[in-house]
Amino acid sequence: MDDATLISLVQNYEEIYNLKHPDYGNQQRRDNIWEETAGIMKRTAEGEFYEHLGVPTGYHVARSAEQVLVKMTENLDKVDESLLAPWQKFDAMNTFILPCLSFHLKNGVVRKKSLNDFDKSLKAAGKRWLNLPQRAGAEPLYLGYRMGGVNLLPMALLADVHQLVHGVRLLQSSTVGKLSQTILQAVVEKKIRTTAQPSDLVDYLNGRMDGAFASESIDVTNVWTRLGLATRRIRSKINVEWSLTATEEPQLQLNGFSLRASEVEYSLRCSIREYFRRRLLKKPDQGKVYEVTSVATPPNHFMRNGDVTRDWTVCPLMAPAALDVATNGAADVDMKMRRYHTFSHLAAVTRRHNAVLDRLVKALVPHEGTTVRVNQCVGGMDDGLRPDLLIVNGAEKSAVIIDVATPFENRYAAFEAARNENRAKYGHIADHFRRQGYDVCADAFILGALGGMGPG
Known part of the structure; x- marks a missing residue:
């Protein structure tokens, strides 16, 4: 990397680190709400607003974050054009x-x-960083790192999440909770034009649109009107609803469990990521690999910080292959990976198998009196089979038989088939040790062609 490129990268990172809310240059500035000399708060007329931490606040709510989004788009372009590794771009x-x-x-x-x-x-930009064609599904962008995604969320859906988070924190606040519920009741009564019962409050928050709630609202837009609409939209994706506590106070429930203010945002985000994971798995082609790789977290270690990868060059193959999409409009990646497992690539398959086996042996710390045999025939057996890893302890009368398998991630059934095949293959060797009084474990260590790992 030359000096000019390095300086450019450093400047980009410095600018990202020092992001601040930009000045709202396109909005008319109001007089300060405090008179510096007298310390008296001014009354804001209808149509006027003041800015609270950069957010316009007034009787009629002004649009917020327009300039923030412009600045964010500029920084997105800078990150996109930088020489950062893909995982670094997502992290930024x-x-x-x-x-x-x-x-x-x-x-x-x-x-x-x-x-x-x-x-x-x-x-x-995210699809480019993952080397995915634009026609590929966007779900991998919205999965968590542990599922093999990059931890983003659709912005409109993220806005609804933040509305629910804000509503829960207001209602559960020890300082303004009672006041918030009182204001909510006034908003609901203005909507239904009668005295509001506690059940009416949760119906309103759940976005009910029939009966007394079918009338056109005469209220101004506020946090509670936005909250009801946000709940209605997000309920189409996850099982979330407002209900009453034993003391008839509104509470938010997710999958039937009440959410505390300290956990609401994390829980909603996790539930939405699970929604996108299920949606991806339903796709007949693009979900087959993620059905495996999203179950166990170890295969996805490099998605967050590039661990155990030199330059993240694995990603341009992994992501398109995981979604089973062509990278150049030619042959399908699925067929490429299947051909990888044919006899023409037997040497490469063998090297991969042996590398996994060597790593297992390296990690093994046997107890005293334990015999470890790697790819050797079993004494007393004349079938010629050579288990990848045989660990025998005569004193403890224990035996472990492990065989390494590297199937293609064609849905989780492919991993189960590989496991069952290996168990059947070495079942008679396990029985041989059991007849001698040994406690035997016979299983397979499965690491797929695209890095998926069998959690069993």
């Missing part, structure tokens, strides 16, 4: 750029069009 987005919007999504009103425009740019 998740750590420095996307959090700039969090406060606005919780406390302001951000236009959905602006969010969608930024989301399109982010989704297109």
